[in-house]
Each structure stands twice: as C-alpha cells, then as structure tokens.
Amino acid sequence: MKTFIVHFLIAFFxxxxxxxxxxxxxxxxxxxxxxxxVIIMFILWLSSPSYHRSYFHKLPKAFTFILFFLxxxxxxxxxxxxxxxxxNYRMKPTVIALPLSVTTDMEITLLAxxxxxxxxxxxxxxxxxxxxxxxxxxxxxxxxVELVKHEIKHGFERRLMELTR
Amino acid sequence: MSLFSFTLIFAMAALSICLVMTAIxxxxxxxxxxxxxxxxxxxxxxxxxxxxxxxxxxxEDFIDVAIILSLFGFLGxxxxxxxxxxxxx
Amino acid sequence: MFENVNFLLIREIxxxxxxxxxxxxxxxxxxxxxxxxxxxxxxxxxxxGATLGLGLILSGMGIYFNEPDMFLKVVLIICFTFITSxxxxxxxxxxxxxxxxxxxxxxxxxxxxxxxxNEHQFHRDHEKDNRPNK
Numbered sequence: 001m002k003t004f005i006v007h008f009l010i011a012f013f014x015x016x017x018x019x020x021x022x023x024x025x026x027x028x029x030x031x032x033x034x035x036x037x038v039i040i041m042f043i044l045w046l047s048s049p050s051y052h053r054s055y056f057h058k059l060p061k062a063f064t065f066i067l068f069f070l071x072x073x074x075x076x077x078x079x080x081x082x083x084x085x086x087x088n089y090r091m092k093p094t095v096i097a098l099p100l101s102v103t104t105d106m107e108i109t110l111l112a113x114x115x116x117x118x119x120x121x122x123x124x125x126x127x128x129x130x131x132x133x134x135x136x137x138x139x140x141x142x143x144x145v146e147l148v149k150h151e152i153k154h155g156f157e158r159r160l161m162e163l164t165r
Numbered sequence: 166m167s168l169f170s171f172t173l174i175f176a177m178a179a180l181s182i183c184l185v186m187t188a189i190x191x192x193x194x195x196x197x198x199x200x201x202x203x204x205x206x207x208x209x210x211x212x213x214x215x216x217x218x219x220x221x222x223x224x225e226d227f228i229d230v231a232i233i234l235s236l237f238g239f240l241g242x243x244x245x246x247x248x249x250x251x252x253x254x
Numbered sequence: 255m256f257e258n259v260n261f262l263l264i265r266e267i268x269x270x271x272x273x274x275x276x277x278x279x280x281x282x283x284x285x286x287x288x289x290x291x292x293x294x295x296x297x298x299x300x301x302x303g304a305t306l307g308l309g310l311i312l313s314g315m316g317i318y319f320n321e322p323d324m325f326l327k328v329v330l331i332i333c334f335t336f337i338t339s340x341x342x343x344x345x346x347x348x349x350x351x352x353x354x355x356x357x358x359x360x361x362x363x364x365x366x367x368x369x370x371x372n373e374h375q376f377h378r379d380h381e382k383d384n385r386p387n388k
Binding site: 183196209232249 | 315
C-alpha cells in the first residue's frame with residue numbers, strides 16, 4: 001500500500017514535469033496525460049519485483065476487484081430501478097447479522113462502504129466487539145439468509161482479504 | 166440552438182424536477198433522519214446541476230464550486246447525524 | 255488518417271449519452287425517495303442511485319472538456335463522492351437505529367432482535383442514570 005502511494009505520486013509528478021517543462025511530442029489533452037501516467041506507472045510496476053514482491057501480484061487483483069465492484073454497482077442500480085418503476089414491491093427486507101473474518105479497522109471500514117453500495121444492502125451497525133456487522137438487505141432469494149451471507153463472504157470479503165493480507 | 170445544448174438544458178430541467186421532489190420529501194418527512202437523507206440527495210443534485218452548467222457555458226471556473234460543495238455536503242450531513250445522536254441520548 | 259474525423263462531435267455525443275444516463279439514474283432514485291415505505295429502504299435506494307448518477311454526469315463532463323487539469327478535478331470529485339457517500343449513509347443509518355426509527359412491517363428482524371434488546375436495555379440504564387441529576 002505504501003509502495004503504491006509512492007509510485008502513484010512519482011507517476012503524477014513525472015507526467016506533470018513531462019508536459020510542463022519537457023518538450024512534449026504528444027498533444028496536450030486528457031487522454032494523452034492519462035496515457036503517460038499509465039506508462040510511467042507500468043514501468044515502475046515492472047521494476048517492483050526486485051524490492052517488493054507482493055505488490056507485483058496485488059495490483060492486477062486490485063484492478064479486477066475494482067471492475068467487479070463497478071459491475072455489482074450497476075447491477076444493484078438496475079435492480080432497485082426495476083423495483084421503483086413497477087407498481088408492486090418485489091423486495092423482502094431483512095436484517096442479517098454477518099460474522100466478520102476481517103479484523104483491522106481499515107478492512108471493516110472498506111467492507112462496510114462496499115456493502116452499502118452493492119445490491120440493495122445498507123450496513124447499519126457494527127457490534128461493540130467488532131465481530132458482527134448488521135446489514136439491512138432488500139433482496140433475499142427463497143427466504144434463504146445463509147445464501148446471502150455466503151455470497152457476501154465469498155464475493156467481497158475473500159477478495160478484500162486477498163488484497164490486504 | 167444545437168442538439169447538444171438542447172440535451173444539456175433537458176438534463177438540467179430533469180434535475181430541477183428532482184430538486185422539487187426532494188423538497189417535497191424534506192417537507193413531509195415523518196422523522197428527522199428522513200430530512201437528513203433528503204438533504205444529502207439535495208446536495209448531490211446541486212452538484213450535478215453545477216457540472217452541467219459548467220459544460221453548457223464552457224467556463225472552467227465553476228467546477229471549483231462543485232468540489233467545495235461535495236466537501237461541505239458531506240460535513241453537513243455528518244454533523245446533523247452526530248447532533249441528532251447526541252441530543253436524543 | 256485522423257484528419258477528417260470531427261473529434262468535437264464524437265466527444266459531444268459520448269458526453270451527452272453519459273449525462274442522460276446519469277440524469278435518468280438520479281431521477282429514478284428521487285422517485286424512489288418519494289415512493290418507498292420505510293426509511294431504511296429509501297436510504298439504501300438513494301445512496302446507490304445518487305452515487306452512480308453523479309459519477310456518470312461528472313465523467314461525461316470530463317470527457318467533453320478533454321483537458322488534464324479539468325480531468326484531475328473531476329477524478330477528485332468522483333473519488334470523494336465514492337468515499338464519503340457510504341460513510342454518510344452508515345452514520346445516518348446507525349443514528350436512525352439508535353433513535354428507534356420504526357422498520358417496515360414486512361421486514362424480517364429475526365437476527366436483529368438481540369441487538370435491539372441490548373441497545374434498548376442500554377438506553378434504559380442510561381436514562382436511569384440520568385434521572386437523579388435532573
């Protein structure tokens with residue numbers, strides 16, 4: 001994580017210096033600025049196995065995690081939009097108690113934020129000993145609470161733990 | 166008037182209708198957390214209107230308003246919720 | 255190769271399509287705010303719709319301007335919205351639970367009972383502690 005922030009800042013200042021003080025061959029617009037930033041980031045990432053091995057494996061996982069999260073966000077919005085625009089309510093709201101495997105404060109914060117943005121769920125509260133997260137869910141298939149818990153634990157929590165450990 | 170600016174004006178009109186409906190919820194909301202939620206959506210709508218107005222006029226200075234507004238909307242809803250939690254305990 | 259392509263027209267089309275989709279999501283979530291029966295359901299509908307709609311509107315604007323500094327500001331606002339909106343939703347939801355805002359009558363509350371019991375027990379103890387002072 002620390003290495004990622006350092007690389008991010010180096011790539012940012014590198015592209016800034018290239019366009020401001022260098023002799024830019026490329027036209028000055030947003031697409032080329034992002035492209036130069038990505039190229040510097042890619043070179044730094046390729047050079048990373050010599051000093052930081054786990055970062056080399058984590059960045060593609062983070063990328064797929066972000067794509068998966070965006071896909072889930074769009075699916076959640078379409079489900080809720082369908083329920084808003086049709087006259088009958090299809091939802092069965094349930095409050096489930098999700099036992100947490102993650103322990104540190106940052107992981108719990110990230111998980112609660114991600115759960116709030118995914119299909120019809122809102123994280124309500126954390127129990128005082130940080131073991132259980134209470135989630136207010138809208139869509140429960142066949143009244144099966146365990147299925148929803150299994151989906152959240154194997155969809156988001158596993159991927160998050162692969163990233164932060 | 167080109168089709169592009171017509172689209173932008175249509176989008177601004179739709180967001181204004183959003184503002185009116187949010188204001189109705191703000192007025193009839195049965196509880197105080199409902200009003201805080203309506204306030205949150207209000208700020209999001211105003212940020213959207215500022216963004217579309219920036220694109221319509223082509224003046225790049227207006228986008229700073231949206232940055233400041235997104236900061237202060239978050240602080241406002243958080244402080245309302247905190248005040249509510251402290252005052253009813 | 256690219257001389258006779260009108261880039262401005264392409265950018266205008268992409269940006270207006272993104273803006274229309276974003277405005278649609280905002281409008282749908284606002285109708286949900288008026289229509290849903292319960293505070294918690296309204297909350298979870300709005301957080302998602304407003305976040306995605308605002309993200310689409312702002313990215314459409316960033317594509318239209320096509321300048322690095324503008325793009326930086328747009329990315330800043332989008333990151334800030336994606337971080338702060340779930341946090342605000344979580345804080346408001348927790349406040350609502352602690353203030354005993356009622357759930358919808360069709361809500362399944364089985365796993366939440368012991369939490370509510372503890373919380374209300376705490377409230378009662380707290381009020382008992384406070385009473386002699388008044």
